[in-house]
Amino acid sequence: MSSPVLVGMADIKVAKGTGTLTCVGLGSCIGICAFDSSQGIAGLAHIMLPEAFDKNHVDKLGKFADTGVPELLRQMAELGANTRRLQIAIVGGAQVFKFGTPGTAPKMDIGARNIEAVQKALRDVNLQIQAKDVGGNLGRTVTLDVATGTVKVRTVSKAEIVLCNFKGAMPLAA
Template sequence: MAQPIHVGMADLVVSKHPASLITLGLGSCIGLVIFDQISRTAGMVHIMLPDSREAKNIPKPGKFADTAVPLLLEELYKLGATKAQLRAKMAGGAQMFSMPGRADNAIFAVGNRNIEATTKMLGAAGIRLVSSDTGGSKGRSVEFSTETLKFIVKTLGTGTKEI
């Protein structure tokens, strides 16, 4: 088993098989994996926000859904991934705190907006999202292994699942 690579906030990591990519404690953020199901080349990005258009500068394109997805694809192609064989899995986008009557508040709803923006970017890029575990109110730790091509999602209290 390959040494796991930690993907921090707004980080983007691509690797050839074998690799294990992990992100700990995702709240409203998204852990997105895109992988080539034949060559098993895979990449993970830790998306924090939906939209880069409000930002003045973008030092880390992994931060925003709209800049992260194109960059992740570009990096995967550099490693020889084939577009038709690419699939995506994602987890995260929780709303950690719920305040009565404040569900629509931009601060609290950022998880949902992250899910929407990431899904839309994948659609626009023509990448099929094969499974996801998103939303809700619990944080997640995720691990993707190129061995199994499974995304292992851990939450406090409810345990572990594979998607």
């Protein structure tokens, strides 16, 4: 198998047939995995922030939840995916810096805000989330295998888990 395609911050990558898409080290970012099992088309967006400050000047659509979701759908539709039947899994939105003085530490709730914004953006396009691994204190690496539709999540201290399989049963559907 070819080496995985890295989806950097604010990037969106789509693939058809084979390959692996991956976001390494999602902190408060969110990786949105989308899959059309009938066509074998997969997409992965690496969202940084909840919403665009100024919708007219967005340098990278994949940066924000509200612009990233429509762009992910557009790119997948371009490959021939049926965007009304996409299966979705979301991963990330952690609060990574967990040690500190309670109360005096900076308010770092961007992860939680990202989760909310991504869920809203997906609701807006009538897509349901089939599996999620979000929140908490751990950074995550997510990989989406295009051929099998398997979504795997890795963290520093725990073994890799299979979050879901878009083509088969959903073992850990949330």
